Amino acid sequence: MTVPAATLSASGYPAGDPDTGDAHSILERQRARESSARTYARSFPIVPARAHGMTIEGVDGRRYLDCLSGAGTLALGHNHPVVREALRRTLDSGAPLHVLDLATPEKDDFTDALFETLPKAFADRARVHFCGPAGTDAVEAALKLTQTATGRRGVLAFTGAYHGMTAGALATTGSVAVKEPVPGGGAAGGEVTRLPYPYAYRCPFGVGGERGAELAATYTERLLDDPSGGVVPPAAMILEAVQGEGGAVPAPDTWLREMRRVTRERGIPLIVDEVQTGVGRTGAYWAIEHSGAVPDVMVMSKAIGGGLPLAVIVYDQDYDGWLPGAHTGTFRGNTLAMATGAATLRYVTREGLAERAATVGARMSAWLDGLRSELPLIGDVRGRGLMIGVEIVDPEGPLDSCGARPVAPELAARVQEGCLKRGLILELGGRFGSTVRLLPPLVITDEEAESVLERLTEAIAEVAKAPGKPKPSKAPESVDGAGAVGVSGRAA
Numbered sequence: 001m002t003v004p005a006a007t008l009s010a011s012g013y014p015a016g017d018p019d020t021g022d023a024h025s026i027l028e029r030q031r032a033r034e035s036s037a038r039t040y041a042r043s044f045p046i047v048p049a050r051a052h053g054m055t056i057e058g059v060d061g062r063r064y065l066d067c068l069s070g071a072g073t074l075a076l077g078h079n080h081p082v083v084r085e086a087l088r089r090t091l092d093s094g095a096p097l098h099v100l101d102l103a104t105p106e107k108d109d110f111t112d113a114l115f116e117t118l119p120k121a122f123a124d125r126a127r128v129h130f131c132g133p134a135g136t137d138a139v140e141a142a143l144k145l146t147q148t149a150t151g152r153r154g155v156l157a158f159t160g161a162y163h164g165m166t167a168g169a170l171a172t173t174g175s176v177a178v179k180e181p182v183p184g185g186g187a188a189g190g191e192v193t194r195l196p197y198p199y200a201y202r203c204p205f206g207v208g209g210e211r212g213a214e215l216a217a218t219y220t221e222r223l224l225d226d227p228s229g230g231v232v233p234p235a236a237m238i239l240e241a242v243q244g245e246g247g248a249v250p251a252p253d254t255w256l257r258e259m260r261r262v263t264r265e266r267g268i269p270l271i272v273d274e275v276q277t278g279v280g281r282t283g284a285y286w287a288i289e290h291s292g293a294v295p296d297v298m299v300m301s302k303a304i305g306g307g308l309p310l311a312v313i314v315y316d317q318d319y320d321g322w323l324p325g326a327h328t329g330t331f332r333g334n335t336l337a338m339a340t341g342a343a344t345l346r347y348v349t350r351e352g353l354a355e356r357a358a359t360v361g362a363r364m365s366a367w368l369d370g371l372r373s374e375l376p377l378i379g380d381v382r383g384r385g386l387m388i389g390v391e392i393v394d395p396e397g398p399l400d401s402c403g404a405r406p407v408a409p410e411l412a413a414r415v416q417e418g419c420l421k422r423g424l425i426l427e428l429g430g431r432f433g434s435t436v437r438l439l440p441p442l443v444i445t446d447e448e449a450e451s452v453l454e455r456l457t458e459a460i461a462e463v464a465k466a467p468g469k470p471k472p473s474k475a476p477e478s479v480d481g482a483g484a485v486g487v488s489g490r491a492a
Contacts, residue, residue: 023047023060040068043416044425051078054441054448056425067426067440067452072244072276072387075303075353076344077441083306086343090336099333101130110338113345114304117285118314122294127320132329133309133337135275135301136164139238141327142297142313143168146236146269148326149319154232156220156268158197159204160431162245163238163273172238174246193231195220197239199249201380201391201404202431208402210252217258224266236269236297241287244276247430248382248389248437256291269296269319275311276387279303280348280442283358283385290384306340353442357385360449364388364438367453375457377415377464379405388438390456391430395464407434411463418459424452 026047034041049059054077056064069077076083095106107130115123129145131138147153157163157172164170171192196204196216203212205219223229241256243249263270272295277287279302284290286298296319301311309331348354365388369381379393392415397406409432416436419426429437440452 023058026059040427043427044420046420046425053077053080054444062423064420064423064425065440065448065452065455067424067438069439069441070307071302071427072281072439073302073305074307075279075281075348075442076306077443078307080344080347080443082343082347083340086306086339087336090339095335095339097335098331099335100330101328101333104333104335104338106335106338106342107333110342110345113342114300114312114314117279117345117349118298119286119289119294122298122314122316125316125318126314127317128312128314129322129327130329130332131311131313131327133301133305133311133331133334134164135273135299135311136166136169137329138275138299138301138311138313139163139169139172139273140166142238142271142299142315143172143236144327145297145313145315145319145322146271149321150235150267150269152233152235154191154193154234156193156195156224156231156234156237158195158239158243160197160199160243160246160249161238161240162243163240191232193223193234195223197243197246197249198251198255201382201402202400203402206401210254212402213252213255217255217262220259221262224262224268234268236271237263238271238273240273240277241290242277242282242384242387244387244437245429247391247435248387249430250282250382250384253291256288256293260291260293260295271295271297271299273299275299275301276439279345280354280357281385281387281439282383283354283361285348285354287384303344304341305334305337306342306344308334308337308340310334310337310341348442354385357442360444360446361385361388364449364453368456371457371460375460375464376405377408377411377460383438386438386440386442386444389430390436390438390460392434392436392460407432409434412436414463415456415459418462419455422455422459424455424459426456 027045030041047059048056050057054066056066090106111128114128115126118126129141131141143155155172159174161172161174163172196219198213198216200208200212205212205215207215224231237259239259241251260270272288274286278300288295297313297315299313304310365381365383368390372378376395377392378390380391383389392408392412393405394408395405399405412428412434416426416428427437429435
């Protein structure tokens with residue numbers, strides 16, 4: 001089937017009759033009524049009507065391969081049968097949908113399913129706290145937990161980090177841009193010590209590789225031991241094993257083990273933010289497992305709810321010094337999310353989807369890395385499993401001491417636009433928004449993976465032909481039939 005190409009209105013949205021409730025009229029109404037803080041609606045002027053697996057279909061009939069997956073929330077893709085069955089079963093049972101933090105069979109089952117996924121050494125001593133249903137609230141809970149347990153207020157966080165948009169989480173986030181409207185950069189802004197994260201391609205020490213990670217670890221340890229280093233006594237260190245919004249930057253396992261040693265020797269709780277990396281995304285059930293390091297606190301959200309809002313922290317019982325009501329949230333008892341979450345967690349284990357993510361992710365990364373000599377816009381390909389980053393650079397810019405060329409956010413934006421034109425949804429991230437991020441669902445098929453690579457490659461090649469000549473926006477073309485793009489020539 002060939003889907004007719006869309007046309008654009010003067011506003012740049014898909015055109016149509018504003019009285020029919022089509023894409024144009026819906027987008028125009030939301031643009032007029034929704035806050036200026038909206039984000040994805042700006043990058044993707046589409047109106048999804050149906051979705052299944054990795055495919056989204058808009059109200060205009062166009063289909064897209066979704067390589068964003070709700071920023072990693074949809075581990076099983078859209079409307080997976082396991083998730084839909086869990087929803088139907090729970091609704092048909094008459095279970096209460098909202099009970100605050102009361103115990104329910106669904107909550108008990110979710111807790112069992114969650115603990116089954118944890119490293120045994122951690123699970124044997126673990127407690128779980130249900131938070132407001134967003135990763136940022138779980139980060140707040142983790143910070144409050146460790147501050148209560150230690151009596152200290154400082155926090156150790158890293159360059160390039162992203163932990164959320166509420167005050168404490170925002171303070172630990174590395175990006176200055178998202179903090180600009182907030183005086184002090186968040187409530188705890190003055191108590192955060194910023195440490196170097198090992199970013200091999202743009203090493204903060206100018207050396208890269210394993211040596212760069214070694215220097216980052218040494219710097220951290222010596223700063224913590226320096227009585228004049230300016231470090232507020234830390235209640236915790238918080239880190240991501242793979243930085244997501246920071247550009248799919250993976251931390252070396254040796255560095256993660258060093259951070260565990262450094263914090264343990266100094267009595268500093270280690271918080272690992274698994275909000276985006278968890279539930280098999282990186283090729284292990286939890287990203288920290290690659291290193292063998294065992295944290296004190298794990299922050300979890302996104303995929304643990306099976307696509308529905310849910311967030312928890314899991315932590316060593318020795319830190320459970322809270323009084324009743326120390327951290328609450330009206331929607332922490334989402335029965336439907338616990339049902340879909342339990343179903344998702346068990347399905348990922350049963351079907352070996354973490355291992356699948358490792359295999360498919362390695363194949364996709366190798367393909368993209370192999371294009372670097374042919375397409376010098378590709379500066380770096382990195383990540384872990386199905387959490388992949390492609391850093392777009394100025395191919396004519398000078399090399400730095402690590403061999404990296406200057407970032408090229410304008411070119412990255414054009415690559416993203418070219419992908420959307422070809423029916424591929426993906427997001428940008430990293431420093432200056434110059435990294436193309438791939439977060440496909442764990443159930444991506446081999447054919448879909450090939451099609452993603454083909455469409456992305458064509459978009460990069462198109463920009464590479466005239467990197468200094470931005471092209472005006474145009475209507476997305478058909479991705480079916482004669483307009484098909486992909487190895488197999490199939491529709492999304």
